[in-house]
Amino acid sequence: MAELAGNCLIGQSGGPSAVNNASVAGIVSEALNHACIEEVYGALNGVVGILNEDLVDLAAESQQTIRGLRHTPGAALGSCRTKLKKPQDFERALEVFKAHNIRYYFHIGDGDAQENAAKIAELARGQGYELRVVGIPKTIDNDLPATDHCPGYGSAVKYIATTVKELAVDADATGAADLVTIVEVMGRNTGWLAAGASLAKRRDHPNDPPHLVYVPEIAFSPEKFVDDIQRILKREKHCVVVVGEGLVDKDGNYVAVETSDTAGAAQFGGVGEFLKEQVEARVGAKVRVARLGVAQRAAAHLASKTDADEAFLAGQAAVKAAVNGESEKMVTLVRGDGDHYTCETGLTTLAELAGNVKKLPREWLNEDGVSLNFQFYRYATPLIQGEVTVPFDNGLPSYTRLAKEPVDKSLPPYQA
Amino acid sequence: MAELAGNCLIGQSGGPSAVNNASVAGIVSEALNHACIEEVYGALNGVVGILNEDLVDLAAESQQTIRGLRHTPGAALGSCRTKLKKPQDFERALEVFKAHNIRYYFHIGDGDAQENAAKIAELARGQGYELRVVGIPKTIDNDLPATDHCPGYGSAVKYIATTVKELAVDADATGAADLVTIVEVMGRNTGWLAAGASLAKRRDHPNDPPHLVYVPEIAFSPEKFVDDIQRILKREKHCVVVVGEGLVDKDGNYVAVETSDTAGAAQFGGVGEFLKEQVEARVGAKVRVARLGVAQRAAAHLASKTDADEAFLAGQAAVKAAVNGESEKMVTLVRGDGDHYTCETGLTTLAELAGNVKKLPREWLNEDGVSLNFQFYRYATPLIQGEVTVPFDNGLPSYTRLAKEPVDKSLPPYQA
Numbered sequence: 001m002a003e004l005a006g007n008c009l010i011g012q013s014g015g016p017s018a019v020n021n022a023s024v025a026g027i028v029s030e031a032l033n034h035a036c037i038e039e040v041y042g043a044l045n046g047v048v049g050i051l052n053e054d055l056v057d058l059a060a061e062s063q064q065t066i067r068g069l070r071h072t073p074g075a076a077l078g079s080c081r082t083k084l085k086k087p088q089d090f091e092r093a094l095e096v097f098k099a100h101n102i103r104y105y106f107h108i109g110d111g112d113a114q115e116n117a118a119k120i121a122e123l124a125r126g127q128g129y130e131l132r133v134v135g136i137p138k139t140i141d142n143d144l145p146a147t148d149h150c151p152g153y154g155s156a157v158k159y160i161a162t163t164v165k166e167l168a169v170d171a172d173a174t175g176a177a178d179l180v181t182i183v184e185v186m187g188r189n190t191g192w193l194a195a196g197a198s199l200a201k202r203r204d205h206p207n208d209p210p211h212l213v214y215v216p217e218i219a220f221s222p223e224k225f226v227d228d229i230q231r232i233l234k235r236e237k238h239c240v241v242v243v244g245e246g247l248v249d250k251d252g253n254y255v256a257v258e259t260s261d262t263a264g265a266a267q268f269g270g271v272g273e274f275l276k277e278q279v280e281a282r283v284g285a286k287v288r289v290a291r292l293g294v295a296q297r298a299a300a301h302l303a304s305k306t307d308a309d310e311a312f313l314a315g316q317a318a319v320k321a322a323v324n325g326e327s328e329k330m331v332t333l334v335r336g337d338g339d340h341y342t343c344e345t346g347l348t349t350l351a352e353l354a355g356n357v358k359k360l361p362r363e364w365l366n367e368d369g370v371s372l373n374f375q376f377y378r379y380a381t382p383l384i385q386g387e388v389t390v391p392f393d394n395g396l397p398s399y400t401r402l403a404k405e406p407v408d409k410s411l412p413p414y415q416a
Numbered sequence: 417m418a419e420l421a422g423n424c425l426i427g428q429s430g431g432p433s434a435v436n437n438a439s440v441a442g443i444v445s446e447a448l449n450h451a452c453i454e455e456v457y458g459a460l461n462g463v464v465g466i467l468n469e470d471l472v473d474l475a476a477e478s479q480q481t482i483r484g485l486r487h488t489p490g491a492a493l494g495s496c497r498t499k500l501k502k503p504q505d506f507e508r509a510l511e512v513f514k515a516h517n518i519r520y521y522f523h524i525g526d527g528d529a530q531e532n533a534a535k536i537a538e539l540a541r542g543q544g545y546e547l548r549v550v551g552i553p554k555t556i557d558n559d560l561p562a563t564d565h566c567p568g569y570g571s572a573v574k575y576i577a578t579t580v581k582e583l584a585v586d587a588d589a590t591g592a593a594d595l596v597t598i599v600e601v602m603g604r605n606t607g608w609l610a611a612g613a614s615l616a617k618r619r620d621h622p623n624d625p626p627h628l629v630y631v632p633e634i635a636f637s638p639e640k641f642v643d644d645i646q647r648i649l650k651r652e653k654h655c656v657v658v659v660g661e662g663l664v665d666k667d668g669n670y671v672a673v674e675t676s677d678t679a680g681a682a683q684f685g686g687v688g689e690f691l692k693e694q695v696e697a698r699v700g701a702k703v704r705v706a707r708l709g710v711a712q713r714a715a716a717h718l719a720s721k722t723d724a725d726e727a728f729l730a731g732q733a734a735v736k737a738a739v740n741g742e743s744e745k746m747v748t749l750v751r752g753d754g755d756h757y758t759c760e761t762g763l764t765t766l767a768e769l770a771g772n773v774k775k776l777p778r779e780w781l782n783e784d785g786v787s788l789n790f791q792f793y794r795y796a797t798p799l800i801q802g803e804v805t806v807p808f809d810n811g812l813p814s815y816t817r818l819a820k821e822p823v824d825k826s827l828p829p830y831q832a
Contacts, residue, residue, distance in 0.1 A: 016589040045591035073582055074589035081590075162812055166489055166714035169815060173432040173490035174497075175461035181710075199812065290709045294597075298582035301718060304811065384811035395720065395800035396578055396615065399585060 004130055006103025007039040008319075010058065012075040013046035013082070013109035013116075014139065017152030018159075018300040019311035021069040021076045021400075023108045023136045026315020028058050028066050034323050037104060041407055045078035046109065047116050050093045051414050055100065055407040068400025070308060071390045073300035076402045083112040090123050092414050097124070097131060099410045104132050104322045106315070110139040111353065114330055118350040121328045132322040135330035135350060136314045140297045142192035145356040146348035147332035151314055152297070154307030154383035157196030159299040160185055160292060161384065164242060165200040167290055168209035171238045178285040179238040180229060183210070184272030185292050187244035191215020191360045193296070194244035196380055198372045209240035212370045214275075217360050219250040225275070226282045228370055233285065247271050301397045305386025310343055317345035341382035420546055422519025423455040424735075426474065428491040429462035429498070429525035429532075430554065433568030434575075434716040435727035437485040437492045437816075439524045439552045442731020444474050444482050450739050453520060457823055461494035462525065463532050466509045467830050471516060471823040484816025486724060487806045489716035492818045499528040506539050508830050513540070513547060515826045520548050520738045522731070526555040527769065530746055534766040537744045548738040551746035551766060552730045556713045558608035561772040562764035563748035567730055568713070570723030570799030573612030575715040576601055576708060577800065580658060581616040583706055584625035587654045594701040595654040596645060599626070600688030601708050603660035607631020607776045609712070610660035612796055614788045625656035628786045630691075633776050635666040641691070642698045644786055649701065663687050717813045721802025726759055733761035757798035 010027050012020060024042070031037045040059040043049035056077070058066075069076055084090055097105070097120070107117045114135045124131040137144050140156035164183055171181045187193040194215050201208035211232045214220060232239040247255040256270040272289040279287045314331045321329060329347040336342030364376040390397045426443050428436055440458070447453045456475040459465035472493070474482075485492055500506060513521065513536070523533045530551045540547040553560050556572035580599055587597045603609040610631050617624035627648045630636060648655040663671040672686040688705040695703045730747045737745060745763040752758030780792040806813045 012589075016586050048591065072585070074585035076589075078591045079589050158811060162717055163711055163715075165812060165815070166716065167710055169488070169490035170432050170710050170714040173428075173492075173495050175464065175494045199810075203810070288710060290711060291707060293706045294583055294586050294704060295579055295706060298586040299579075300582065301578055381810065386811070387808055392803055394615075394619070394797065395574060395802070396581060399581070 003036045004103050004132065005036045005038065006101045007041060008037045008104035008106065009041045009043055009055065009097070009102045010077065011043040011046040011050065011105070011107045011113070012077045012079050013107065013113040014079060015297055016074045016079055017138055017140050017297050018073045018155035018303040019151050019308045020108055020138050021072045021074065022308045022311035023138065023151060023315035024076060025066050025069040026312035027106050027319055030316040030319035032059070034319065036323060041100065041102070042077040044404070046080040046107070046113065047082050047084055047093065048080045049078070050096050051089060051416065053096050053099070053409045053411050053414070056402065056404040057407055060405045061403055065400050065402060070312060071300055071303065071388050072399040073298045076400070081112065084116045084119065089416070090119050093120050094123050094127070094129065096411065098129060100407065103130060106134055106136065106318050106322070108136040108138045110137070110144065111355070114350050114353050118328060132325070132327040134318040134322045134326060136318050137330060137332070140193065141187055141190060143190045143357045144353060145358045146330070146352055148335040148343070149333055149383055151307060151311035153192060154304035155300070155302070156193060156296050157199060157380060158304045158384040159296050159302045160193060160197050161199040162302060163292060164197045164210050164240065168200065168240050171240065171288070176286060177237065178233050180241060180279050180285045180287045181238065182241045182243060182272045182275050182287060182289045183292065184243050184245060184289065186296060187216060188246045189216055189357050191217050191244045194242050195360055195364070195372050195376055197242040198376065199380060199384060207236070210242045211236060211239050212241045213372065214241070214243040214247055214370060215360055215365070216244050216246040216248055217362065218365070218369045220247050220255055221250065222278055225278060229279060229283050229285070241275065243271055243275060245271055300388070300399065301390050303388040304384045305388050306383055308388045314345060321347055419452045420519050420548065421452045421454065422517045423457060424453045424520035424522065425457045425459055425471065425513070425516070425518045426493065427459040427462040427466065427521070427523045427529070428493050428495050429523065429529040430495060431556070431713055432490045432495055433554060433556050433713050434489045434571035434719040435567050435724045436524055436554050437488045437490065438724045438727035439554065439567060439731035440492060441482050441485040442728035443522050443735055446732040446735035448475070450735065452739060457516065457518070458493040460820070462496040462523070462529065463498050463500055463509065464496045465494070466512050467505060467832065469512050469515070469825045469827050469830070472818065472820040473823055476821045477819055481816050481818060486728060487716055487719065487804050488815040489714045492816070497528065500532045500535065505832070506535050509536050510539050510543065510545065512827065514545060516823065519546060522550055522552065522734050522738070524552040524554045526553070526560065527771070530766050530769050534744060548741070548743040550734040550738045550742060552734050553746060553748070556609065557603055557606060559606040559773045560769060561774045562746070562768055564751040564759070565749055565799055567723060567727035569608060570720035571716070571718070572609060572712050573615060573796060574720045574800040575712050575718045576609060576613050577615040578718060579708060580613045580626050580656065584616065584656050587656065587704070592702060593653065594649050596657060596695050596701045596703045597654065598657045598659060598688045598691050598703060598705045599708065600659055600661060600705065602712060603632060604662045605632055605773055607633050607660045610658050611776055611780070611788050611792055613658040614792065615796060615800060623652070626658045627652060627655050628657045629788065630657070630659040630663055630786060631776055631781070632660050632662040632664055633778065634781070634785045636663050636671050637666065638694055641694060645695055645699050645701070657691065659687055659691060661687055716804070716815065717806050719804040720800045721804050722799055724804045730761060737763055
């Protein structure tokens with residue numbers, strides 16, 4: 001494989017996470033090790049910035065700033081949820097790549113980002129423009145196939161399980177009888193995040209909170225729900241329920257969808273309130289609802305060190321793969337076979353990802369459908385280990401901002 | 417003052433906090449320094465445990481457990497919201513005190529707890545039973561008079577300001593134009609918690625999020641609210657609003673009250689959703705609502721060290737005061753006059769507290785009524801300094817539980 005000299009570009013897309021920027025740090029750090037990579041650019045707001053030629057010079061950022069990205073939540077370059085559709089969009093993207101001699105494109109994102117990238121790569125190939133495109137997975141939902149888990153998931157679970165533990169301590173402290181605490185977590189189509197709340201249980205204490213976990217993979221039955229609650233309240237002073245926002249009924253319809261956003265995607269939420277009404281009407285217990293919302297993907301102050309380190313590693317691996325000639329691939333996280341958790345990176349083709357969603361395996365739940373078994377614990381426990389050292393300034397976590405030095409534009413503005 | 421020999425009893429009441437148990441640790445640690453205090457008991461669920469003679473032996477707990485209370489949220493002895501009213505309740509309480517030779521009673525709680533204690537003390541005095549009663553303040557609402565601030569407030573603010581900062585980073589990352597993030601925080605009658613969110617601003621960056629803070633001390637006007645939002649959205653890419661749950665209109669009516677609980681107290685919440693509807697209908701911007709709920713008083717993983725240390729100190733001070741002959745007093749926190757923040761303890765009479773609420777001073781807000789000025793920052797910034805070192809076990813904070821060894825009962829059960 002001949003060495004490919006040129007510039008590299010980094011883009012971020014989809015919902016931010018606590019460790020999305022750690023992957024940016026991994027890419028930048030590794031890119032500087034390879035002389036064939038000349039400039040290191042970032043696209044502002046992913047493909048939106050590419051279309052508008054809004055690029056910034058990441059090599060001009062201080063090393064302190066790049067290091068700071070390893071503990072900064074959000075998406076330092078800005079994110080987007082744009083799925084390119086029109087042929088002229090892809091042509092424009094490639095035109096921008098050519099204008100800036102972009103030969104390496106690294107995109108951190110979920111499904112849509114990987115699809116955008118695949119199509120730009122295909123177009124470049126058709127035109128004989130040598131471009132290497134490698135994606136880095138990122139989604140707290142943990143629902144991408146081909147990778148053992150996704151960067152962002154471990155930190156979200158660490159935050160969710162900690163919060164569930166703290167809410168349970170508080171509920172226990174009140175001394176109120178028959179108090180039901182309902183915690184609504186994210187998870188559009190899968191129960192990975194809701195299941196993760198189970199890590200709040202101490203080892204060998206299966207009756208610890210959370211007592212009931214409802215995931216989208218199992219059709220919701222209001223009758224069984226009421227029975228479940230009554231069963232727990234007979235045994236425990238109070239009951240903690242965790243529910244994924246994308247819960248569906250036996251016909252596959254969402255139990256609670258709020259509105260659709262401007263892009264037409266369903267905006268979830270409200271399933272906690274729906275369950276509250278069920279408990280109040282059918283059980284007569286007092287209910288508290290906590291809806292963790294965006295905080296669960298932004299709480300870098302409680303990020304998992306394992307997760308943040310793997311996000312960094314995935315960024316490094318993307319650069320190494322591209323320099324070695326790989327393209328149209330996504331980095332994967334590959335778990336070792338041994339008893340002791342280890343994680344290496346692998347590669348998968350972008351084509352394999354398209355449209356596939358990895359569900360929580362049914363056999364990782366107990367027969368009751370509302371609790372997880374040892375297979376899930378064995379899977380998820382290693383992902384939340386270790387704490388990221390976040391510097392505190394004046395009593396609060398200190399997060400990093402990029403200077404975002406603009407790269408001179410050389411093309412006329414784009415009229416979409 | 418003659419030395420008073422006998423046993424001591426500790427009770428917790430009201431809403432738990434991140435540092436409520438630190439005061440228990442302070443009392444127990446200090447009590448063991450004084451030979452006149454023979455046994456150290458705890459009442460389960462405050463006055464409820466006193467009436468039912470449900471006492472536990474705190475001196476039997478390991479030192480490790482007592483140390484663990486310094487970073488454990490909730491109320492390790494259990495809390496209650498019971499305000500004693502009937503004369504026979506007070507008589508029963510005193511009967512239990514006499515049966516166990518309780519000569520020192522330390523209660524950690526807000527207004528109702530202090531009033532219960534004052535009446536038990538009065539009854540004891542009338543019967544010539546020597547009893548020393550000293551209260552320790554505790555409320556994240558920070559609305560008790562006579563004390564500079566309340567244990568629990570600093571930690572709640574540290575969590576709220578961190579979360580607001582993280583939500584703002586996330587909103588900024590989305591790249592969405594005209595996004596309004598509304599964060600609903602607690603605060604039944606005062607804006608101390610909502611104001612505290614302002615600490616999320618960096619020094620000398622007045623335009624940092626949160627951009628607008630609505631407190632119950634200032635009558636809410638929907639028209640001004642819409643103007644405020646539009647003003648911010650002209651200047652910023654997105655707008656972060658913090659609102660206290662107890663917001664009132666110009667007639668003094670709550671803007672949003674959900675239900676009343678079994679004790680008839682108003683259950684707040686929903687003001688965030690109310691504001692969301694206003695923005696959607698009148699501004700047309702996209703809105704996200706985060707309702708921090710109980711997590712803001714339970715998030716010991718992010719407690720303020722200053723706050724936790726002061727809660728411990730307040731517990732110690734209560735014991736020292738009682739041993740020195742004080743009674744029917746509450747410990748206060750007294751801020752030093754110097755530029756450098758210092759805090760000592762003082763004492764106030766329980767009578768002075770009854771029914772008084774300390775409001776956020778109007779002059780600590782700017783003229784716009786939606787932002788805080790240097791007087792508030794000078795007040796609140798020291799209270800969130802420092803981080804409590806919480807031990808992590810298997811990826812999650814490790815909180816302590818009391819063994820709760822029961823004290824033998826010697827009275828017949830109480831028929832209320």
